[in-house]
Amino acid sequence: MQRIPAILALSLLLPACGGGEAEPETAQLPPVFVIGMDGLEWDVMLPLLKEGRLPHFQAMIERGVGGGLETFQPTFSPVVWTTIATGATPQQHGVLNFSEPKPNGLPYTSNARKVPAVWNIVSEAERSVLSVGWWVSWPAEPVNGRIVASYAAQAQGQVFWKAGVWEEGLPELTYPEDLIYDVLPLLEKGAPTGPLRTGYDALFEVIPGEARLSPQDPVDPWEFPRVRDSFFRIGYHGDATHLAIFEQELAKDVADLNMVYFGLPDVAGHFWWRYYQPDEFEYAIPQEHVDLLQKRIDAAYEAADSWLGRIVEAAPENARFLIVSDHGMHAANRRNPQHPQSGAHEDAPPGVLIAAGPGIAARGILPEVEWRYSAQFGRQRREVVLQAPERIGSVFDVTPTILQWMGIPHAADMNGEPLVGLATGEATLATAQPPVGTYATGFRPATAPRVPKDGLNEDFERSFLDQLGYSEAAEEQAARDQEEGGD
Numbered sequence: 001m002q003r004i005p006a007i008l009a010l011s012l013l014l015p016a017c018g019g020g021e022a023e024p025e026t027a028q029l030p031p032v033f034v035i036g037m038d039g040l041e042w043d044v045m046l047p048l049l050k051e052g053r054l055p056h057f058q059a060m061i062e063r064g065v066g067g068g069l070e071t072f073q074p075t076f077s078p079v080v081w082t083t084i085a086t087g088a089t090p091q092q093h094g095v096l097n098f099s100e101p102k103p104n105g106l107p108y109t110s111n112a113r114k115v116p117a118v119w120n121i122v123s124e125a126e127r128s129v130l131s132v133g134w135w136v137s138w139p140a141e142p143v144n145g146r147i148v149a150s151y152a153a154q155a156q157g158q159v160f161w162k163a164g165v166w167e168e169g170l171p172e173l174t175y176p177e178d179l180i181y182d183v184l185p186l187l188e189k190g191a192p193t194g195p196l197r198t199g200y201d202a203l204f205e206v207i208p209g210e211a212r213l214s215p216q217d218p219v220d221p222w223e224f225p226r227v228r229d230s231f232f233r234i235g236y237h238g239d240a241t242h243l244a245i246f247e248q249e250l251a252k253d254v255a256d257l258n259m260v261y262f263g264l265p266d267v268a269g270h271f272w273w274r275y276y277q278p279d280e281f282e283y284a285i286p287q288e289h290v291d292l293l294q295k296r297i298d299a300a301y302e303a304a305d306s307w308l309g310r311i312v313e314a315a316p317e318n319a320r321f322l323i324v325s326d327h328g329m330h331a332a333n334r335r336n337p338q339h340p341q342s343g344a345h346e347d348a349p350p351g352v353l354i355a356a357g358p359g360i361a362a363r364g365i366l367p368e369v370e371w372r373y374s375a376q377f378g379r380q381r382r383e384v385v386l387q388a389p390e391r392i393g394s395v396f397d398v399t400p401t402i403l404q405w406m407g408i409p410h411a412a413d414m415n416g417e418p419l420v421g422l423a424t425g426e427a428t429l430a431t432a433q434p435p436v437g438t439y440a441t442g443f444r445p446a447t448a449p450r451v452p453k454d455g456l457n458e459d460f461e462r463s464f465l466d467q468l469g470y471s472e473a474a475e476e477q478a479a480r481d482q483e484e485g486g487d
């Protein structure tokens with residue numbers, strides 16, 4: 001929010017000293033937009049692009065480039081999204097799973113991160129930042145700009161959306177603190193019973209039937225997808241709310257770095273893959289379920305495309321964009337009709353990277369190539385072979401690239417490099433600078449994960465993680481399925 005053009009302008013007038021290069025003209029660099037989209041998969045996108053059903057992705061790819069983004073195991077969201085926002089390995093940044101190890105077992109929070117995130121580095125460089133809904137960004141850290149945090153997971157929404165919590169908001173959800181007053185009305189609108197329901201019902205057909213009142217009642221054949229639907233809806237409400245917050249904040253002031261996270265493509269893949277590609281599964285899927293639900297993954301991608309369109313609309317003409325997914329997805333748990341997840345990514349299939357904006361070469365989608373890598377399945381290590389667009393870089397390269405675009409040096413201890421290959425021949429995208437050694441020195445010490453409100457985490461774990469299939473029992477089962485199924 002706080003821009004410092006005067007100071008930068010002044011520094012440009014000063015002679016460069018110490019024999020170094022002149023200060024980059026950072027004030028004139030294009031604003032950077034980083035849009036995180038969890039679990040975007042090229043295999044889903046390519047046919048939709050061909051049919052013209054993702055017009056905003058299409059436009060972005062046409063004026064820039066789309067390719068594969070290498071990722072790593074474990075592909076747990078807090079781990080990979082923290083890597084994306086730091087350039088650091090999990091061992092370096094300290095976020096190793098959804099929750100820290102037992103006995104505490106609390107979901108990781110931003111204070112537990114051991115290295116600065118890109119929003120810290122950018123703030124130190126006196127450039128402004130706006131971050132909405134990023135993983136492990138609660139409590140909102142003090143930055144040169146604004147953070148609207150997400151606690152532990154988007155799906156925390158289920159806990160947030162209890163009326164009492166809504167009225168009070170969550171402590172430290174925003175930086176600056178009083179930003180919460182601008183955000184609260186949008187959080188209220190995003191409640192599961194709120195007006196966003198209409199938008200959801202228009203996009204995703206309503207699943208028939210009603211919940212059983214007692215265990216003695218006959219099992220409704222629609223119960224299984226209906227339970228998935230109740231959580232999928234939460235994902236939609238979370239994303240739509242974050243979009244509304246992001247738009248509201250952009251309307252106030254575009255920051256030098258603007259970042260937002262959406263989770264729906266991933267949740268869609270986890271829940272609806274068995275209906276999307278029923279032939280991939282070794283058990284029978286009722287045809288009427290396929291008829292109603294086969295379109296859901298595509299519809300989620302179309303929703304994501306419309307969100308991208310709204311962000312492009314809100315962004316200045318000269319903005320540079322990075323659309324990043326933490327991994328791809330595919331059919332999974334092919335022998336287990338009871339498994340909540342029929343799409344998954346534990347073998348770390350490549351994600352999507354799309355870059356566009358001034359100085360970025362227009363190459364379109366890179367040609368599909370064979371990706372071969374070794375992945376751990378439970379106790380086994382196996383070779384994975386799949387087709388995906390050519391590799392542009394890895395999740396480790398995102399933060400170094402953002403920094404380079406902003407004229408801020410990356411650090412030698414980051415595990416990636418700026419993606420210089422994105423540039424056209426003439427442009428260097430920014431002022432390539434030699435890396436500093438590290439940004440971690442002098443960063444505040446990491447402390448144990450915190451609980452924002454009494455009882456919140458118990459609610460969270462019980463109600464959401466189990467359903468998503470992220471609980472330990474589900475993870476062990478998934479590992480066994482993988483070993484048996486050999487998919």
Ligand SMILES: [Zn+2]
Pocket residue numbers: 039266267270345
């Ligand atoms: Zn996932």
